[in-house]
Amino acid sequence: MFVLLAFLSLLVELGLGYPDRLVRAIGHPVVWIGHLISFLDRHLNRATHSDIQRRISGVVALVVLVGVPATIALILSLLLSPLPFGIILVAIVGSSLLAQRSLASHVKAVADALDQGGLAAGRRAVSMIVGRDPDQLDEAAVCRAAIESLSENFSDGIVAPAFWLGVGGLVGGVAYKAANTADSMIGHRTPRHEAFGWAAARFDDLVNLPASRLTGLLLVAAAVLVPGADPANAWRTVRRDAGKHRSPNAGWPEAAMAGALGLALAGPRVYGGVLVDDHTMGNGRREATAEDIRRALKLFWTADLIMVAGFGLIAAVVALA
Template sequence: MTLALAFVALLIEAVAGYPEALLARIGHPVTWIGSLVARAEAVWNEGHLTFAAARLRGILALATVLLVTASIAFLIAGALGLFLPPWAVLIIEAVLASTLLAARSLDDHVAHVADELESRGLEGGREAVAHIVGRDPASLDEAGVSRAAIESLAENFSDGVVAPVFWLIVGGLPGCALYKAINTADSMIGHKSERYEAFGWASARLDDLVNLPASRLSALWLVAAAWLMRGADWRASALAALTDAPRHRSPNAGWPEAAMAGALGLALAGPRMYGGKRVDDAWMGSGRRDATSADIHRALRLYRIAYVIQAAVIAALALIALLLF
């Protein structure tokens, strides 16, 4: 059931995405979760707390967010099962689950960076890439903008597509919703600033844990896509993932970034500027650093093939499960 659910959700997301009219009228499930995280943070993260007290309150705040999210998801799934036939439940849950995937919006945002670089030059690229990365855009040249867009595509393929699908298969709609709540909490309070280093500790550690399987899977899909895509190098992709990813400062982001870099003959990650501070990170891949908008388009092509591969594998597994059980 959950394999079929994941396949239909991927199909809906690829075809329709999240309609802009719906976004303008009611917002987005991720923004609803974000509002819940913000409310919990405002209530629990009072000033002048000791490190231990702030960390404990962060755990309690995260637990509150997850409890509310899980309760709503279980209520929805349970109610659908009481009143509707299985095929209708599958379709409705797939529509709901598709809102927790970010495949189409990720594609649009990254493609916009390439389009702006080509139409408006460096300034346009900087403005576009500022919407999808946290580093200082003013510090980026054209190669830096292009690498940042490709890195964001690779990392968010894991966080925004592969991981929610993985947890959808494991735990159905509640599993997918819980993953998204953890990931949203990490993006909001999981960074190492003075305010959140202790309070966001639980969110950051739990996000690292739940993304472990998806980060490796995303690298696998990218290697497989490189095998199918003309001009990509699947052997270099696999080698970069295996040798470079463990050197990344993140336990997860390096896997898709390294696989993407190796496939395209690029070097990604490396030293970057965040909030005026230099962050030294290892280079992923051993290719050239002078990426261009053409490389962004190549990365998007690789990403789309990887998306189709993931959907095809899930469809095959669903068919096997149907025949066996």
């Protein structure tokens, strides 16, 4: 049942996305979770506390911000599932945890902006999806940033929530989304969140382990089907470089994407004025272009459809067993 839920949620999000009218009317689950995280950050993360106290408060915050949305998801599941077409209703809710359409749209916007408005427009577009300083980026760096964001967010924003929907139903998907949102908001190594966000960052690393590996494999498989992509080099790059990334998870999709497209991604980057010296994924070209962004999108969509088909096949096998 949970695998079928993940499959249906993916189909709903592919077809409908999360309509802007709905965002204006009621907001979005990630925004609601973000409000809860901000509330806990304001009230539990006090500058007068020691690092140990902040770590303990961070653990308490993590339990609350995962537990509260998960409990709401459980209640929704119990209320909706017995209704006629109940699993469709739950899948509509579950689709809000996925970002296939919006991720592709935001990344495509970077390529379009570069083609139509040049570097300044490309910088503005890429600033919507990455945290690094856009003014520090030349055109190739803008393109690499968009492709890296596509790779990492394919894992965090699509494969991982689909995986946890398949494992734990709506409760699993919502719990994952809450943990991932917490990491994005308080999991950074800043003076304010170094201690308080420690639990959120480590928990997010843990729950993303299976999906990041699966994402890398999906991109390697997709490279077999996409003209011009190199599946053998994608696999070699994953084996050689993925474990060298500063993130225990981001290296898998970034290395697979870099190897498949013949690029060199990651490497030194500037975030908030601070240089982060990361290992390079891949040994291809650093001079990425808008056309490379579009090639990356083809690889993404192929990998995504392989995943959707995989969930559908597993659901069918389970139903027939």
